[in-house]
Amino acid sequence: MSLWMWLGAGVTALALVLLAWTLAGQWLIARAHPPAGQFITVDGVRLHYVVAGEGPPVLLVHGASSNLQEFTSSLLPELARRHRVIAFDRPGFGHSQRPSGPGWLDPRQQAELLLKAGEQLGMRQPLLVGHSWGGAVVMAALVHLPERIRGGVLLGGVAGHWAGPLSWTYSVGDLPVLGRLFAWLLVYPLGQFLVEQGSQEVLAPDPLPSGHVERTAVKLALRPSQFLVNVQDTLRLNEFMQLLSRDYDRIRQPLLIIHGERDVLVPFWNHGRRVLPVVPHSELVLLPATGHAPHHTRTDEVAAAIDRFSMAHAPQSGDDDLRQASLRP
Secondary structure (H helix, E strand, C coil), rough: HHHHHHHHHHHHHHHHHHHHHHHHHHHHHHHCCCCCCEEEEEECCCEEEECCCCCCCEEECCCCCCCCCHCCCHHHHCCCCCCCEEEEEECCCCCCCCCCCCCCCCHHHHHHHHHHHHHHHCCCEEEEEEEEHHHHHHHHHHCCHHHCCCCEEEECCCCCCCCCCHHHHHHCCCCCCCHHHHHHHHHHHHHHHHHHHHHHHHCCCCCCCCHHHHHHHHHHCCCCHHHHHHHHHHHHHHHHHHHHHHHHCCCCCCEEEEEECCCCCCCCHHHHHCCCCCCCCCCCEEECCCCCCCCHHHHHHHHHHHHHHHHCCCCCCCCCHHHHHCCCC
């Protein structure tokens, strides 16, 4: 047997081992993090959601590499004391499906889908809260769907565009063939050793609390399908935001910006400070010594800020269908 044949056999054997590792990892992740809520099908897309509380409606949208347990482990229980709160897995994340087809489901389309799901569940004109990538969903709704929401909250949310490259993993994941090989052979074997470090970067400068990775089910992002969806969402977001931000001066709904002063992943100067002078009815809560996940590290303060903002812009007392919406499974 020639050297090339030996090398080929070795590479094939290694690939099979890595594939088996990934398949076993997917099974373990699914077993450790089953669906936490219920399901609704909208336009042929099956979406996973959790709902709690009574009062003015609030819809929570998570960011990249995440899922709705980002909120069930932080804000949702607090907000549900005085609000009807729904958190969705965005399409393709957590336990929600991604629509089939070659096109990209951009933030405006995701906003339309999630708001339609909320409306089918009885939620009319919610306050839309978006963390990180979910901030783009909030801004898209404020620009294009203002009649369907009563305001927006950016929680360390993406609102601007940026210059410079992203992580090399996105570039590799976007390659036609190599991207899928990378997703199916290397993301889980490598990712399981890096997931705590990544979570620490999100929470910095605060330390990573014990059990945080398990409570937020962040390992769901190591599944090949979710990794590839996240690559698509992240790489295409910048161009979308360049176009969307041109219309921010059209926004007339109220906007609350909650941002960590030491957020280096979605820095305030680019995604908050630049928005304030452009959006007429915007307010700011800037949290000192806080990073990219204030809903985990400053939960009480963030919940109180959203509560005050929501109640200031709550539906009128006569709008019973808004205040006391009955959500059905």
